[in-house]
Amino acid sequence: MIRELANPTRFMSLSGTLLPWVAGLAVLLSGIGLYLVWFVAPADYQQGETVKIMYIHVPAAWLSLFFYMIMASSALGSLVWRHPLADVSQKAAAPIGAAFTLICLITGSLWGKPMWGTYWQWDARLTSMLVMLLIYLGILALWRAIEEPNRAARAVSILTLVGAVNVPIVKFSVDWWNTLHQPASVFRLGGPTIHSSMLVPLLVMALAFTLMGVALHLSGIRTEILRRRVRTLNLLEAERLDARAA
Amino acid sequence: MTHTFFIVFSYVLTALVIAGLILRAVIDHRAQVRALAELEARGIGRRSRRG
Numbered sequence: 001m002i003r004e005l006a007n008p009t010r011f012m013s014l015s016g017t018l019l020p021w022v023a024g025l026a027v028l029l030s031g032i033g034l035y036l037v038w039f040v041a042p043a044d045y046q047q048g049e050t051v052k053i054m055y056i057h058v059p060a061a062w063l064s065l066f067f068y069m070i071m072a073s074s075a076l077g078s079l080v081w082r083h084p085l086a087d088v089s090q091k092a093a094a095p096i097g098a099a100f101t102l103i104c105l106i107t108g109s110l111w112g113k114p115m116w117g118t119y120w121q122w123d124a125r126l127t128s129m130l131v132m133l134l135i136y137l138g139i140l141a142l143w144r145a146i147e148e149p150n151r152a153a154r155a156v157s158i159l160t161l162v163g164a165v166n167v168p169i170v171k172f173s174v175d176w177w178n179t180l181h182q183p184a185s186v187f188r189l190g191g192p193t194i195h196s197s198m199l200v201p202l203l204v205m206a207l208a209f210t211l212m213g214v215a216l217h218l219s220g221i222r223t224e225i226l227r228r229r230v231r232t233l234n235l236l237e238a239e240r241l242d243a244r245a246a
Numbered sequence: 247m248t249h250t251f252f253i254v255f256s257y258v259l260t261a262l263v264i265a266g267l268i269l270r271a272v273i274d275h276r277a278q279v280r281a282l283a284e285l286e287a288r289g290i291g292r293r294s295r296r297g
Contacts, residue, residue: 049249049253050249052257053256056256056257095270096267099263106259106263107256107259107260113252114249212264216268220271223275226278226279230281230282230285233282237285
């Protein structure tokens with residue numbers, strides 16, 4: 001199955017069929033999620049309605065890490081198997097992961113001001129998330145800096161794998177250090193500490209964000225495959241013109 | 247500032263960032279499809295590799 005999907009032509013055909021369904025499901029779940037958040041989920045006994053920011057902040061944080069893991073596994077595919085589709089996958093994932101990291105930081109800051117009294121605090125969770133955004137931006141810059149796609153993919157893969165050390169730091173920063181940011185309340189050993197009236201809308205929003213991210217990733221891979229075809233054809237044409245001139 | 251401002255601003259900014267991602271994806275995809283179609287219209291296709 002994976003071998004079949006790894007063929008770019010096969011991938012274009014399968015993803016072309018899959019993409020409208022994933023995107024449609026993402027829109028549907030976003031609608032249901034927003035309805036639950038705005039009309040069903042209760043206000044928090046301490047935070048009041050400000051807790052509504054959680055329903056976008058937390059899924060964005062999860063997707064930031066999710067897309068970094070996609071990039072890291074694709075980077076392994078690039079370095080170990082030198083597969084062009086792995087290169088394309090990690091390149092397409094970078095702007096999506098960066099965007100969700102930015103959403104996480106902005107919404108966290110806007111949630112922090114009314115709750116903590118400050119937009120920013122240099123605590124371990126916030127700082128490691130900012131480092132995550134900087135790594136994403138570095139990766140995006142490196143993709144742009146090296147023109148030849150295979151060379152760019154190898155350089156980016158190394159940076160991505162080195163940067164992967166920040167993923168467990170982000171996840172466990174709230175356990176390893178004393179932070180202003182609260183500890184994990186959904187994915188923890190003792191089970192979620194959030195009441196189901198808030199957990200269900202949160203999970204629906206997380207699923208909607210995930211499907212949105214997957215749809216954008218599929219679309220990004222398809223566009224990158226086309227970009228490489230265009231590049232190959234342009235190079236072939238240039239070679240043909242050179243040969244004719246000689 | 248009221249808490250409503252922080253809540254609404256969070257949702258608006260999130261919507262803008264996601265809309266930007268979608269717009270960028272659509273524009274980029276269309277540009278590549280157009281470029282490929284132009285190359286093929288000029289007779290520069292996969293077959294020209296063998297020729």
